[in-house]
Amino acid sequence: MGNLWSIRMRASRKIENRNSKFEIRNLECNEIHISGAEGLYEKSEIQKVVKNYIERALNHPRGKADRIAITIEDIKRKPRVISSLPLATVSCSKPVEGKQIVSELLQSLGISGKAVDVSFELIKKCNMKGAAIITAEKGERLEPDLKRGVRASRLGIDKSVSKVLSLKLSRLGINTDTVREALILASKVASCKPVMAEVCMSDDPGYTTGYVASRKFGYLRIPNIKHAGSKSGGRAFFVREGIDVDKAVEYLERMPVIIQRVASCRGTISVNEIINRPDK
Helix, strand or coil, X not given: CCCEEEEEEEXXXXXXXXXXXXXXXXXXXXXXXXXXXXXXXXXXXXHHXXXXXXXXXXXXXXXXXXXXXXXXXXXXXCCEEEECCXXXXXXXXXXXXXXXXXXXXXHHXXXXXXXXXXXXXXXXXXXXXXXXXXXXXXXXXXXCCCCCCECCCCEEECHHHHHHHHHHHHHHCCCCHHHHHHHHHHHHHHCCCCEEXXXXXXXXXXXXXXXXXXXXXXXXXXXXCCCCCCCCCEEEEEECCCCCHHHHHHHHHHCCEEEEECCCEEEEECHHHHCCXXXX
């Protein structure tokens, strides 16, 4: 593999917030996220990837973007090579069950109920661009910029390995950009030693599958984690108390990581099967 380039795309649209249903007062403009994508690629792939990213931004079901930002960066550091997390789908039929499953999985990993509650509140508010960093015991937030959060970035998958992943996901009927890219991101986050687990729920009103990811349990998709049409969404990284926050953020945002091996991809299983206790 030759020198790699990081290609990142973010598409957004400005919206107007009115503090009155009947009059326009103190009009403010905010951006809403429409689409995003990123990966690590060889130089020869840049033009093709950029074209694909732009087409995705212009034809996203969330609406028409009025701003598309493409960042192309030569990666100087040697990427860390990792494996993807093992993947499985947790049986879940409705949001109230999804919340219970998330709480049960996270607490079985040693994350306190308080920390879980903090993450739920943040996801409900849906007002962060990146992820929150939450201490697993006290539920304290550590990210330097509480409005921006932290963005896991500079991540990708080897081209030949990507084909293997697509084949495994196709057998399960879930070979989509959304699933592949979420797995790649979650795998990088889990490779950061201070991170115990991640919880994520998309803010896309049409996508109702979230996930919990960790080194212990792998990448666990949770269908029906929210109601269709809901714009709530966000993500949180749970970390051990007393970590070096700057070092963790540096790894998550700046360290290039590439997947060169695909772990197992399983179908639907129960939460009880995951945490190794018999079904009731």
